Amino acid sequence: MVHEVVDFLVNKSSNSEDKYIDATLGAAGHSLALANYEGKVLGIDQDKRMLEIARKNIACPSPQLRGSAKLVHGNFRDIDRIAGENGFARVRGIVFDLGISSFHYQSGQGFSFQEGNNPLDMRLDPESQSVRGSDLLNSLRTDQLETMFEEALTKGESKRLVKKIIRFRERTPIKTVNDFLSVIRQGVIKKGKTDPATRPFLALRMAVNSEVDSLQTALPKAEGLLISGGRLAIISFHSGEDRIVKEYFKERVRGGYGRLVTAKPVLPSIEEVKENPSSRSAKLRIYEKI
Ligand SMILES: C[S@@+](CC[C@H](N)C(=O)[O-])C[C@H]1O[C@@H](n2cnc3c(N)ncnc32)[C@H](O)[C@@H]1O
Incomplete structure (x- = not known):
């Protein structure tokens, strides 16, 4: 949703002195688009x-853009x-x-359940993170595992999955994508539109990278950086994250600190979903600081 984000963030009163932050740089799609609108961009990525990928992408289309984008390694x-x-x-x-990003699914770190023999790692920043996905599955208590999976599964699914995990790890440690898949494939997850492995893999990745906690910590800090009339655009792919964003914005609007730019979340166009099927669950919310 690059066009939508740029349209909402860059408005009539924007000028070349304006600064923007792309808190999830990735391959620099948003940074490139924002830098094209004269603004200066700070791109942050944990990986x-x-x-490296972003640097190449920014240098390619237009070398002069290099000066307007600063890229920094860090956690948002x-x-x-x-x-x-x-x-x-x-x-x-x-x-x-x-x-x-799509890069991660082919990185051999166990983000994708199509990469069977890879280790179940899932760390976005191995230098600062020591706990892998397999470590969590092998060491957390039953109640901790259940809470972790409830981020993306129903209570019943989570309980059934954790029972199977405990049984597996009593025999041998869970090490690879295939080990985790063999547990999930025992029919513990309700079949839906997506592969039953999708939500357990998502919950594990979110736990390894403390994604919920990072988002909750970042929201007030990000708002604090905005000038009056400045905007926060957040794209989430998971209902739990979207709820956090929605509640945070609502609370700030109730307190009189800002306004919602769109009453409902903006969804990707049919064309975008056709081109990039993984965008189908994306929701964009925009908040403006008063
Ligand atoms: C969906 S991708 C962003 C794609 C990007 N908008 C583009 O156009 O390519 C999310 C990116 O955010 C990074 N990321 C995830 N959590 C992060 C965090 N807490 N701090 C910084 N970067 C993070 C990931 O490594 C990934 O590259």
Whole structure:
């Protein structure tokens, strides 16, 4: 939803002095589009490899854009510190495009359940994170595992899945994507439109990377960086994340600190979903600081 994000963040009163933060740089789709609108962009990504990819993408179409985009390795939960250190403490717009990029599904780190023999790692920043997905499955208590999976599964599904995980790990540690899949494939998850493995893999990835906690920590910090009239655009792919964003915006509007730019979330166009099927569950919400 690059066009939608740019349309909402860049408005008539924007000018070339304006600054923007792309808190989830990825392959730089949003950063490139924002930099094209004269603004200066700070791109942040937790995964160093994404910075390399973004650097190439930004250099390619237009070498002069290199000067208007600053790319920094870091976690958006530290967005206030990172912005301050890089001269982006007052910005007109911030975008969060949550989750992982298509690169990650082919990275051999166990994000994809189509990569059977790969280790179940799932860390976005191995330098600062020591706990892998397999570590969580092998070491958490039953109640901790159930809470973790309830992020994406029903209570019943979570309980059934955890029972099977415990039985598996009593025999041998869970190490690979195939190990985890063999547990999930025992019919513990209700069949739906997506593969039954989708939601357990999502819940595990979210736990490994503390995604909910990072988002909750980042929201007030990001709002604090906005100038008056500045906007926060957040794209989420999971109902739990969308709820956090929706509730946060509602609370700030109730307190008189800002307004919702769109009453309902903006969804991707039919064309975008056709081109990129993984965008089908995306929801974009926009908040403006008063
Ligand atoms: C959906 S992708 C962004 C795609 C990007 N908008 C583009 O145009 O390519 C999300 C990116 O955010 C990064 N990411 C996820 N959680 C993060 C966090 N807490 N802090 C910084 N980056 C994060 C991931 O490594 C990934 O590259």
